[in-house]
Amino acid sequence: MSRRNIEENVFKGLMVVSTLIILSTLVLILATVTVKGLPALNLAMITQTPKGGYYLGKEGGVLNAIVGSLYLAGGATLLAISISLVVVLYLNVYAKKDSHLAAFTRFSFDVLWGIPSIVYGAFGFTIMIFFGLRTSLLAGIIAVSLLILPIMSRAMDEVIRMVPEELFDASYALGATRLETAFKVIARQALPGILTAVLVAFGRGIGDAASVIFTAGFTDSIPYSLFRPAATLPLAIFFQLGTPIPEVQDRAYASALILTVIILIISVVSRILTKKFTKHIVK
Amino acid sequence: MQSRRLLKDRIASKLMMLLTIFSGLIVFVMAFGLYQRSRPILAIKPLAELLFSTSWHPLRGEFGFFPFIMGSLWVTGVALAIAVPLCLLTAIYLSQYAHRRVREWTNPLIDLLAGIPSVVYGMWGILIIVPLIKNDIAPFFGIFSTGYSVIAGSIVLAIMIFPIIIHVSVEVFRSVPYEVSEASLALGATKWQTVKHVVIRKAMPGVIAAIVLGLSRAFGETMAVLMVAGNVAEAPSSVFDPAYPLPALIANNYGEMLSVPLYDSALLLASLVLLLVVLFFNIISRVILIRVERSIQ
Numbered sequence: 021m022s023r024r025n026i027e028e029n030v031f032k033g034l035m036v037v038s039t040l041i042i043l044s045t046l047v048l049i050l051a052t053v054t055v056k057g058l059p060a061l062n063l064a065m066i067t068q069t070p071k072g073g074y075y076l077g078k079e080g081g082v083l084n085a086i087v088g089s090l091y092l093a094g095g096a097t098l099l100a101i102s103i104s105l106v107v108v109l110y111l112n113v114y115a116k117k118d119s120h121l122a123a124f125t126r127f128s129f130d131v132l133w134g135i136p137s138i139v140y141g142a143f144g145f146t147i148m149i150f151f152g153l154r155t156s157l158l159a160g161i162i163a164v165s166l167l168i169l170p171i172m173s174r175a176m177d178e179v180i181r182m183v184p185e186e187l188f189d190a191s192y193a194l195g196a197t198r199l200e201t202a203f204k205v206i207a208r209q210a211l212p213g214i215l216t217a218v219l220v221a222f223g224r225g226i227g228d229a230a231s232v233i234f235t236a237g238f239t240d241s242i243p244y245s246l247f248r249p250a251a252t253l254p255l256a257i258f259f260q261l262g263t264p265i266p267e268v269q270d271r272a273y274a275s276a277l278i279l280t281v282i283i284l285i286i287s288v289v290s291r292i293l294t295k296k297f298t299k300h301i302v303k
Numbered sequence: 304m305q306s307r308r309l310l311k312d313r314i315a316s317k318l319m320m321l322l323t324i325f326s327g328l329i330v331f332v333m334a335f336g337l338y339q340r341s342r343p344i345l346a347i348k349p350l351a352e353l354l355f356s357t358s359w360h361p362l363r364g365e366f367g368f369f370p371f372i373m374g375s376l377w378v379t380g381v382a383l384a385i386a387v388p389l390c391l392l393t394a395i396y397l398s399q400y401a402h403r404r405v406r407e408w409t410n411p412l413i414d415l416l417a418g419i420p421s422v423v424y425g426m427w428g429i430l431i432i433v434p435l436i437k438n439d440i441a442p443f444f445g446i447f448s449t450g451y452s453v454i455a456g457s458i459v460l461a462i463m464i465f466p467i468i469i470h471v472s473v474e475v476f477r478s479v480p481y482e483v484s485e486a487s488l489a490l491g492a493t494k495w496q497t498v499k500h501v502v503i504r505k506a507m508p509g510v511i512a513a514i515v516l517g518l519s520r521a522f523g524e525t526m527a528v529l530m531v532a533g534n535v536a537e538a539p540s541s542v543f544d545p546a547y548p549l550p551a552l553i554a555n556n557y558g559e560m561l562s563v564p565l566y567d568s569a570l571l572l573a574s575l576v577l578l579l580v581v582l583f584f585n586i587i588s589r590v591i592l593i594r595v596e597r598s599i600q
Contacts, residue, residue: 024493024495024496025493027493027495027496028493028494028495028496031392031495032396032400032495034392035392035393035395035396035400036396037392038388038389038390038392038393038396039392039393039396039397039401039409041389042389042390042393042413042416042465042469043409043412043413045416045462045465046412046413046415046416046419048427048431049419049423049424049427049462052427052430052431053423053426053427056430103322103326106319106322106323107319107322107323107326109319110316110319110320110322110323111323114316114319114320115323121320121323121324121327124327125323125324125326125327127589127593128326128327128328128329128330129326130585130589131330131582131585131586131589132329132330134516134519134520134523134581134584134585135330135333135523135578135581135582135585136520136522136523136524136525136550136577136581137523137525138523138525138550138553138554138574138577139333139337139523139574139577139578139581140333141553141554142337142553142570142571142574143333143336143337143574145557145571146336146337146339146340146571147336149340150336166329166333169326169329173326197308197309197311197312198312198316199311199312199315199316200308200312223418224418226420227418227419227420227421227422227423228420228421229420229421229422229525229526230421230525230526230550230554233554233557234557254420254421254422254526255422257422257423257425257426258422258425258526258530261426261429261530272426273426276422276423276426279420279422279423280419280420280423283415283418283419283420284415286418287411287414287415287418291411
């Protein structure tokens with residue numbers, strides 16, 4: 021075998037090994053979360069709030085964090101949808117193809133997408149102080165919605181861009197205004213893709229800790245108002261992992277498993293939606 | 304009736320444009336908001352002193368960010384050293400060698416890796432990586448380490464930035480026109496020779512953009528690093544030393560920051576610095592990627 025063929029094979033081997041290493045980290049992480057989380061999971065864990073303080077109390081579960089996370093990520097997703105959808109429809113229906121505003125907005129979403137979530141948390145904190153809010157569900161929702169806005173918008177923009185030009189023409193030819201075209205035709209055509217974008221953003225929102233640590237706070241109880249602090253699953257993991265008490269650490273492991281399962285479900289559902297969506301695209 | 308519909312359309316157009324402009328300006332609003340809150344400390348201390356002083360004693364009013372900046376640089380640098388070779392080899396494999404079916408299998412898995420929350424990475428780091436370093440790796444080099452160290456943070460970070468580097472560089476490698484590789488293959492070059500001399504060279508700017516995106520992600524990552532890096536306010540001098548990166552500093556002190564004068568201002572200044580650094584890297588890599596995209600079309 022000539023030298024260059026040996027080199028070919030060595031590098032091909034290295035590539036396969038690298039790919040396997042990267043994929044095995046995923047397996048390793050999922051396995052660790054399952055092995056630690058599954059024994060800790062029981063009915064009390066998901067139906068009770070922690071008793072005697074989340075950091076020290078041995079009894080109870082993480083219902084506070086489950087409900088808090090769903091409220092928080094749900095609220096942030098709703099807020100982000102109402103901004104994203106409007107902006108993305110504007111970019112694709114109203115703005116001209118070579119418009120500076122459209123180019124600038126897309127670029128700014130790309131850049132926002134890369135900003136670390138702790139910065140959103142810190143900025144959320146400055147908003148909180150500005151409006152005289154305390155750590156609360158509302159402040160958390162605002163910070164997280166800013167965090168997921170660029171993720172959602174980029175994903176929506178990508179699917180709406182794929183809507184064929186003819187559909188616009190057909191709608192205009194029937195006498196529809198741009199507004200009617202945007203919300204009644206284009207948004208409907210891209211609906212599965214929009215839902216995928218929403219799901220992905222929700223998944224990102226529910227898993228983020230750094231943006232809520234300043235803003236949403238943490239509490240043992242389930243929030244009953246927007247102005248109360250709210251517990252979240254990521255912070256339940258973070259705080260309860262730091263205690264010396266094994267029963268409390270179990271709550272962290274259980275939270276991690278619940279969070280990971282939520283992320284897995286979102287990932288599978290959005291894959292299915294994407295497949296369905298691309299099937300009907302006219303190319 | 305007709306005119307009412309048109310009026311609605313026109314009003315909606317203006318409102319939607321306003322919202323679009325607003326969302327495009329969020330970056331600036333964030334930078335401005337953080338700057339406003341960090342002015343009290345900037346008014347007392349020169350920026351250079353804050354960035355290069357090693358003395359971090361909030362109670363005495365001394366806020367030197369240097370140990371944290373060094374912590375960030377160490378953790379990010381080592382993470383890149385681990386991630387870049389693995390990611391590039393994987394990206395070349397997936398884009399040039401692998402069968403379509405392999406790609407269809409690996410893509411969702413890599414996406415999943417990107418979706419795992421950073422606290423879960425942190426927890427995994429505490430359970431697996433930290434003990435591994437404490438019991439096996441550090442003793443192997445004859446060093447004592449608690450395990451909570453630069454290297455623990457870097458390993459976890461490296462895994463977290465795999466998806467973004469792979470994703471962007473696969474796109475870039477695949478965008479190299481096949482005719483270029485064909486010409487090289489026709490001259491009798493092996494596949495790897497073609498990749499090495501033609502594809503990588505062609506894709507270089509895009510690959511750099513991918514790495515810079517990974518870098519900025521690593522630089523700003525908070526929770527996972529906070530959980531495994533050890534958090535000692537001293538510049539590390541080896542990979543087995545603990546580190547206290549800038550984002551971890553911000554997240555770790557949310558409780559005390561309102562009770563010590565200027566503390567909140569210092570931490571929000573740290574956030575502003577983080578924002579500007581990451582913004583800088585992001586803008587560079589996005590501009591490169593836009594250029595790459597244009598050069599293909």
